[in-house]
Amino acid sequence: MTNNNVTQYSGYLFDLDGTVYSGKESIQEAISFINALKEKGITYGFITNNSSATREKVAEKLRKMGVEASAGQVFTSALTTAALVKEENISRVYPIGEGGLLGALKQEGIEVTDQQPEAVVVGIDREFSYEKLRISSQALHEGAAYFATNGDKNVPAEHGLQPGNGSIVAAVSAAGGKEPVFVGKPEAHIVNEALERLELDKENVLLIGDNYDTDILAGIHASIDTLLVHTGVTQPHELKQKSKQPTYTAMSLLEWENKLRECR
Known part of the structure; x- marks a missing residue:
């Protein structure tokens, strides 16, 4: 982990491709983590650079993968x-x-x-x-x-x-x-829109993504904490070359969940 002082957050923003799923295949650790947030009543949303599908279609895809999601939780570029x-x-x-x-x-x-x-x-x-x-x-x-x-x-x-x-x-x-x-990530526009629509305080929100150059930089530009998971684009050896590091890193959301348990 980049930062060992893990924080419990009241809101989460998730990238999709490479973080929650890869193409048509779900990333099960992410599905389980999101559903656990739902059970705890923690607010979450999805921000994606994918411009091909409507927010309704994105929410439908997530539901078919077993994620509780509505169109109002989806923010597209x-x-x-x-x-x-x-x-x-x-x-x-x-x-x-x-x-x-x-x-x-x-x-x-x-x-x-x-x-x-x-x-x-x-x-x-x-x-x-x-x-x-x-x-x-x-x-x-x-x-x-x-x-x-x-x-x-x-x-x-x-x-x-x-x-x-x-x-x-x-x-x-x-x-x-x-x-x-x-307009999309790594610019802050889409992150700020999600924060406003979901009524989230940026000081208590964590943005989770797999791509440093889009997801993590978008969080940095929006001044919110970030977690890079190595389940998609950016791999550990590539991250070492970046001048600004994410708040946290993890190989998967299962590793992140285990770290949260240790801090409870």
Whole structure:
């Protein structure tokens, strides 16, 4: 553990991919830990850079894995991005993305168009094509604003790492000659939204994730405590190279639960 003075927290925020599940496979130690929080009446929520699914779909996936979860506990980069675009008074965008992003934009009353959009918004898109690259880069060259739900170059899946949204963003940025405003982790936007909606005091909240460069940095940027679990992206030898360390580390949430028991 990075810090031996383990604290009992009144609220938890969980990353999903690599922390609670890997692709379609659940991480059982995490499932058990979350359900124990439910039994104790401790508040928890989920923050994900995955922009492809709606919060309802994410909650449904968690329930199928045995986790008590509602849509109101789920915070996605798509929803946070759409809200930020609206705050910027942008009403017409060209999106690269899937149902989660398209639904979030619609929910905010933002028009989706490929004709003179005011902004390009990029989320994960498993049907990304040259034509989408052409339209988005042309819009950027013509002065459109540029937002990305997140910069994850790879995401963990049941068969290893697969390309993430950052890979698509890299292509659009190269073709369009512009860098985006990133909204999801490691930025603090999504963490702050979750804290506000769940009515959590940041001094008593622990953010748990597997990816130092997204999850842990998001917690650091939001000034809350963090726990890095080595069940996904960042491994122990990689963590040693980081200048700012998480509050705690553990090989799994089972190890973390055992440490909590020792401190009771």
